[in-house]
Amino acid sequence: MRGLRAALALCLPLIVASTAMAQVVQASAGVPVKTQAGLVGGITLPSGVRAWLGVPFAAPPVRDLRWRDPRPVAAWTGVWNADRPAPECIQPLRGRSINHYFGEEATSEDCLYLNIWAPAQPAPPGKPYPVVAWIYGGAFNVGSASMANYSGEPLAAEGVVYVALSYRVGALGFLAHPGLTAEGAGHSGNYGLKDQVAGLQWIQSNIKGFGGDPANVTVVGQSAGSMSISLLQSSPVARGLFHRVVGMSGSSFGDLMAPAPLADAEQEGVALQQALGADSIEGMRDIPADRLIALAAGVPRRPIVLDGQLLALAPPASFAARQQNDVAAMIGFTRDESFRSLGPINSPADFEAAVRKAFPANAAQILKRYPAATDEAARRAARDLQRDASVGSQMAEWAGAQAASGRAPVYPYFFTRVHPYTPGISFADHDPATVGSYHTADVPYWLGTLDSLNRFRTTRDWSADDRALSAQMMDALLSFARTGNPGSGWPVYGDKAPRMRLLGQGGGTIAWPHHDDLPLLVGAPVAPPPAPGRPNVRD
Numbered sequence: 001m002r003g004l005r006a007a008l009a010l011c012l013p014l015i016v017a018s019t020a021m022a023q024v025v026q027a028s029a030g031v032p033v034k035t036q037a038g039l040v041g042g043i044t045l046p047s048g049v050r051a052w053l054g055v056p057f058a059a060p061p062v063r064d065l066r067w068r069d070p071r072p073v074a075a076w077t078g079v080w081n082a083d084r085p086a087p088e089c090i091q092p093l094r095g096r097s098i099n100h101y102f103g104e105e106a107t108s109e110d111c112l113y114l115n116i117w118a119p120a121q122p123a124p125p126g127k128p129y130p131v132v133a134w135i136y137g138g139a140f141n142v143g144s145a146s147m148a149n150y151s152g153e154p155l156a157a158e159g160v161v162y163v164a165l166s167y168r169v170g171a172l173g174f175l176a177h178p179g180l181t182a183e184g185a186g187h188s189g190n191y192g193l194k195d196q197v198a199g200l201q202w203i204q205s206n207i208k209g210f211g212g213d214p215a216n217v218t219v220v221g222q223s224a225g226s227m228s229i230s231l232l233q234s235s236p237v238a239r240g241l242f243h244r245v246v247g248m249s250g251s252s253f254g255d256l257m258a259p260a261p262l263a264d265a266e267q268e269g270v271a272l273q274q275a276l277g278a279d280s281i282e283g284m285r286d287i288p289a290d291r292l293i294a295l296a297a298g299v300p301r302r303p304i305v306l307d308g309q310l311l312a313l314a315p316p317a318s319f320a321a322r323q324q325n326d327v328a329a330m331i332g333f334t335r336d337e338s339f340r341s342l343g344p345i346n347s348p349a350d351f352e353a354a355v356r357k358a359f360p361a362n363a364a365q366i367l368k369r370y371p372a373a374t375d376e377a378a379r380r381a382a383r384d385l386q387r388d389a390s391v392g393s394q395m396a397e398w399a400g401a402q403a404a405s406g407r408a409p410v411y412p413y414f415f416t417r418v419h420p421y422t423p424g425i426s427f428a429d430h431d432p433a434t435v436g437s438y439h440t441a442d443v444p445y446w447l448g449t450l451d452s453l454n455r456f457r458t459t460r461d462w463s464a465d466d467r468a469l470s471a472q473m474m475d476a477l478l479s480f481a482r483t484g485n486p487g488s489g490w491p492v493y494g495d496k497a498p499r500m501r502l503l504g505q506g507g508g509t510i511a512w513p514h515h516d517d518l519p520l521l522v523g524a525p526v527a528p529p530p531a532p533g534r535p536n537v538r539d
Helices: 002-014 170-174 178-183 191-210 224-234 262-276 281-285 289-296 315-320 348-358 363-369 375-405 443-447 450-454 464-483 515-520
Strands: 039-041 050-056 079-081 113-118 129-135 161-165 212-222 244-248 328-334 410-415 499-503 509-511
Touching (some): 129 464, 191 212, 262 289, 443 450
Parallel strands (some): 129 212, 244 328, 410 499
Antiparallel strands (some): 050 113, 113 161, 499 509
16 A cells, blocks of 8 residues: 555656646546446546546536536537546636646636546446545635645545546635526525535436445535535535535634625625626626636625525534534644734734734633743744634534534544745745644645645655655545544544544644633634735635
C-alpha cells in the first residue's frame, strides 16, 4: 500500500488532464461503460487507475436553462469520450501567485459534469467498491471538480470509486428572485445545491457500471463543500442518496451561513437585476455570464435560501425535529482557520480591547477563558477565539445536533500540522510565516494529493512525517467509507467533555478545544469577503 502511494506521488502531475494533455492519445480504460444516457469511454492513468473525466450528469444549464433546476442530460449514440475534464462553472479566475493555484482551467456555463476514478482492477462479482463523492469548497463562489488538490487517483488506487461533482457557483448557482419564484411554483435559489443532488442521483443510477456500490456512498467536502453536506443532510430531497458524511471545516449551523428567508434573498436578486440594468429575469438571462459575475461580486447576496423545497427547514430545526438524514459523520477543522476577524492583535491590550468590542456582554468571562498575558499569548488567544467563534462553533453545533437527535455516531478530528514551506516561497494571499494550520491545509493529506502543491513550482518540502500523516488520514477515510468507522483511536462525540482525534504532532486524542466556552462566543464580526478573482485562504 505504501509503495503504491509513493508511485502515485511520482505521477501526480498527470492526475488531471491539462490542455496540452488533451492532445495526447491515452490508454483506454477498457470496454465503455453503459450509463442511462449512453456509453462512456475512459482512460487508464500511468498508475493503473482508471478514470472517466468530464462525464455529463445533467443538461447544460445555458440559455433558457440558466437559473432553472438541473434537467436530465440528453441521450447520445456512440461513445462519450471522457478523457479530459470539462470546464469549471464560470467564476472569477485565480492569479498564479496565490497559494492554491493549480493552473487556469477553461470556464463555462456548460459545466455540469463529473470526474470518476476507479481502481485498476474491476470490482469482483458481487463485491462493488465503496463510493466517495467529493463536493468542492470555494465560498459558493469559486471551485472546481478538476483541481489537482481534489484528484481521486490516490484514493481510488486504495480501493474506492471516487467521484468529484461539479455545481454552479456564485450568482449563477444561488440567485433567488421573484421572477424565478414565479417560474418555480413558489421556489427559487439553491440551483448549485440542486446540482449536487442531481450528481448524487446520477451516482445512484449509474455508478454500478464503474464498479461502485450505490448502497455505500460517502459524501466528502471541505469549506463550502462541507457546508453543503450539512444542508444535504438536512434536506428531504437528498434522503437515501448517501450513507455517510465527512465534513471538513464548515457547516450551515450558526449564523455565518444560515439559510436566508426566501423573501430576503429575492430582494437581493432584485438588487442584482437593478445593477445589471435588466427589466426582468428573462432580461438577466440575455446578459453574458462574464458580465453578470463581474457585477454580481459587488451586490449583496446570500447563497443558501430556505426555498421550501430542497430546504424546508434550516439545519438546526431539521435536526431538532429528527428529520435529518441520520448517517455516521466524521467532521472536524484545523487549528488556525477562521471565518471571523477581531482585527490586528499584537499585544494583550489589543486582545482585550477587541474582545470587549466584539463580545461586550461576555467579555470578562472570555478574557478569563482565553488568557493572554504576553504578546505571543495574545496572538495565540486571538487565533483560537476567532476559530472557535466561527468554524469551531459550526462544527460543534453540527456534532451536537446529530448526537442529540440521531442514532449514527459522529467522529470528530482536529488537524494541527503546519506545511513545511520551501524557504523563500511567497504567495499573494498567504504568509507562510504566520498562516499556521490554515483553512484547507488538511485536504491534500486526506486525499493523498500533497504533491499537487508543487505542480507548477516547488512550494512545500514534504517530509517523511507528512507522508506518514497523509497515509494515516487516508486510511481513516478509507475505513470510514468502507465500514462507517474510521478505525481504532477515534473518539465518538459526546456532549460532556467531548474529545477529538488529533491529526498532527503526536497524534492521539485531545479535549475539544474550548468546547464549554463556545456558547459565550456570539457576535464577533464576520471576516470581509475575498476580492473578486482573489479567493483568500478561507476558500
